[in-house]
Amino acid sequence: MTSPCLPFTDRRQAGQLLAEELRALPLPAPRVVLALPRGGVPVALEVALALRAPLDLLLVRKIGAPQQRELAVAAVVQGDPPQIVADEALQRQTGADAAYVQAQAQVELREIERQRRVYLRSRPAVPLAGSSVIVVDDGIATGTTLRAALQALRQRAPARLVLAVPVAPTDTLAALRVLVDSVVCLATPRPFRAVGAHYLDFQAVGDAAVIAALDTAACHAEVSDRRRDP
Numbered sequence: 001m002t003s004p005c006l007p008f009t010d011r012r013q014a015g016q017l018l019a020e021e022l023r024a025l026p027l028p029a030p031r032v033v034l035a036l037p038r039g040g041v042p043v044a045l046e047v048a049l050a051l052r053a054p055l056d057l058l059l060v061r062k063i064g065a066p067q068q069r070e071l072a073v074a075a076v077v078q079g080d081p082p083q084i085v086a087d088e089a090l091q092r093q094t095g096a097d098a099a100y101v102q103a104q105a106q107v108e109l110r111e112i113e114r115q116r117r118v119y120l121r122s123r124p125a126v127p128l129a130g131s132s133v134i135v136v137d138d139g140i141a142t143g144t145t146l147r148a149a150l151q152a153l154r155q156r157a158p159a160r161l162v163l164a165v166p167v168a169p170t171d172t173l174a175a176l177r178v179l180v181d182s183v184v185c186l187a188t189p190r191p192f193r194a195v196g197a198h199y200l201d202f203q204a205v206g207d208a209a210v211i212a213a214l215d216t217a218a219c220h221a222e223v224s225d226r227r228r229d230p
Helices: 011-022 040-051 088-094 098-120 144-154 170-177 207-228
Strands: 031-035 055-057 060-065 068-077 083-086 132-136 160-167 182-187
Touching (some): 011 160, 011 182, 031 040, 040 132, 040 207, 060 098, 060 144, 068 098, 083 098, 083 144, 098 207, 144 160, 144 170, 170 182
Parallel strands (some): 031 055, 132 160, 160 182
Antiparallel strands (some): 060 068
């Protein structure tokens, strides 16, 4: 069955539709929108602007299978120490043993550090404790990356944790639902294909687009602050 909102025109339109659904949720202030870079950033920007919430990044990287790098067998989240979440069944099926996962985690942690340096520069992290935290991506496939991210976020004591994505498979969404307080998903098509197959425009999001989105969100937040404090 295909949702009437599919295919999405692009990530921006998907974010606008997602924001409409999120507005109906009871999300006490303060609110924070966290995007998974890079594809989740254009979606999350629309959500952050609509909710008048700050936009920050959730730096997490998937670890792909040895011969199928797009198939996530594990994911690593930046932290002290970094947190690795693995899909043991997929590891066995693909031959990705523990040594492989550990080695690839070090590679992905270097990329996380590069992203932190390039995207966030000297911008301080937005506090999450006691906030309504909305985690946004452009879609979900296996869910391994998001599972790692959500488990790490729980340790940062948000008041509410919400997962918001335009499209995802039903079974993956059900497995992630237990990790959050609320889930907003616009479409759960059957059969589910690759995330990009449900967009008309799914071109790669570059570093410059991520930086521009963060700057746009920060600018809007500054304007809102000035209006509240004349």
